[in-house]
Amino acid sequence: MKPMQDPTRKDINRIYAGFNQAYRAEPERYEFLNISQFCDTDNGVRLELNDDKARGYWELYRPNNDMLICLAEGHYHARYDQRIMPTEDIVTLRFVLSGNYGLTFKSEGRVEIPQASASILYTKKEREFDLSIANDSHLSSVTLHMKPNFLYNSFGINRSKMPSHLQDVVFGGKLNKNLYNFPLSPGMMNNIIDLLRMPYEGARRRLFTEAKSAELTCRLFQEIEDDFKAIPVMATPAHTLKIKLYEAQRILVERYQAPPTIAALAREVGLNRTTLCAEFKEIFGSTVSEFCQSYRMNKARELLQDRNLSISQVAEEVGYEHPSNFTAAFKKQFGFLPKAIRAF
Template sequence: MTITISSQAYLDLWNSANETPQYLDSSDLLDVTWRQPSELGEGYLREIELRDGLWLAIAHNQFHDEIITLGCDRAHSLEYYFYLTGGVLSGSTPTLAGQYGFYGSGMAPGGKYQLLGQEHLTVNVHISPEFLCSFASNPDRELPPELQHLIRPYTQTYYHHIGTTTSTMQVVLHQILECPYWGISKRLHWESKVLELLGMLVVQEVEMRDENHPFHSLKTDVRERLHHARELLLQRLDNPPTLIELARLVGLNDCTLKRGFREVFGTTVFSYVRSHRLEQARQLLQIGDMNIKEIAHLVGYADPKSFAIAFRKQFGLNPKDYRKKRKYSV
């Protein structure tokens, strides 16, 4: 079933369900948790003001139905949004699990915003234009030309870019979600991680606008074949094709495949497969129905010890310890 409501009505439901906010960290009154309205499903939204001009939001929601909200034009701040699970359709552009959206400031056009009726796990960061400009190295605190598109007046439509979450980004995202600290240590940890992600996104923005960057040397047909290669890898994570076989399947030579894959997706073919195997294993550990040896074999690891080493390297915990500690909901 699909529920269609106005953006204001959607916000009103959240407000009515949270007359009294909750504080998971009693020492931090800028770290607030909001329960999801029972009419919509189960879950929470945790919002943290890290400093003036920088906010982190972590949401874990399970929606009963697909939800469409209808809104009007509105002012928009700088923002990035990572979907670890779930997805959203805004206009004609979907953002799905394994992708991110990077948005500049300006005017966000009104219209339909469609939340898929499934589990959503997201990390969202809002940044004021002033905060971003504070990193500029010139006396006037002006962004360099290749980044000025990120800040637009509210009379202009904002900039947005949908990209693929790299394995390096995934590691940082899980370091945010599984923060073991409280108080000042927690805030320092989170601020360092959200800025690390922002740095990665800014690097990509600069590279996309550098005509001398190798990315621009790839023809459209080659980029399409590289995306096809990525889909084949995701379909065969338990038994991925060799590099030579993958190149043959998508009609590229192995050198072009290796070079192009790294330029488009920010990582090697091997690292991409390893990262997604381990992400699949992490999700299976959350479900809790399979033992660790079975999960290791399912995601393509014949040796559970090798699986444990790789898992710890990516997520900072052994699979056994991760299963004990898993807490994505409050």
């Protein structure tokens, strides 16, 4: 598989750089084994990752000339680096469920993209940057690249509705203010899982991808605008509590293999146990324990897609010492045994 890496990287770079225009113009350039169409139009490609660096996939779909959608799912055994050179201004919305990676700019240096985060990045034309994914990282993400005017016009993005610290990020002002991260809300997290687990093919896959990507964008900017309206009461106890609960969620996502006890988590975020349990369920719609278990089982379901991993290896990867306990927990969560995944 080694000889496939260089052309694959070049074509990934071209897809990012030209909004997949290269694929439309020269489809024959994409006729190598690890790429295949995944939807019913000529605007989607799937890149299988199956070498010594990573196992998983990237799906790239361009619903129109102004937008590129990238779904990424995979386990990276070694560090992965990719240089990106946009040929025009691009606004990127990146929704990261899990995975440790960052962006390196020549003038600003490296910025980390947190797990369980949504971020907005405005990249100027020909302002290259390096994207890197850490070794031993399981990446689950949805990335939406859009031409600025398409984003503003299609989704009703108005500068006056943005807080001052986001205006340059969203509308392309000072280069040292081109990236901002937010914690994933429960709704955004569910959208990401829906996109990465969709069972559809053909026209349905295309429509579902487009609809859920639009929903993610709507959710992100609605939440930004709602928070902006609440700025006069940002220092209230209710707002402080919300920040602490999102911090608790982030900790649970990052340490899903061995999550802290509820008591330890409460101490870490500065809440008492009763308040943490009650308010966590109010905001996220599940108890702390239910959230941990659901997230862990969904990670297991992702890993089971890799047929090179045994079920016992997957169990160990998600924090189970005994495979039998993992099998029982998986069946309780999904209603079928882990081995049934391999039959799909």
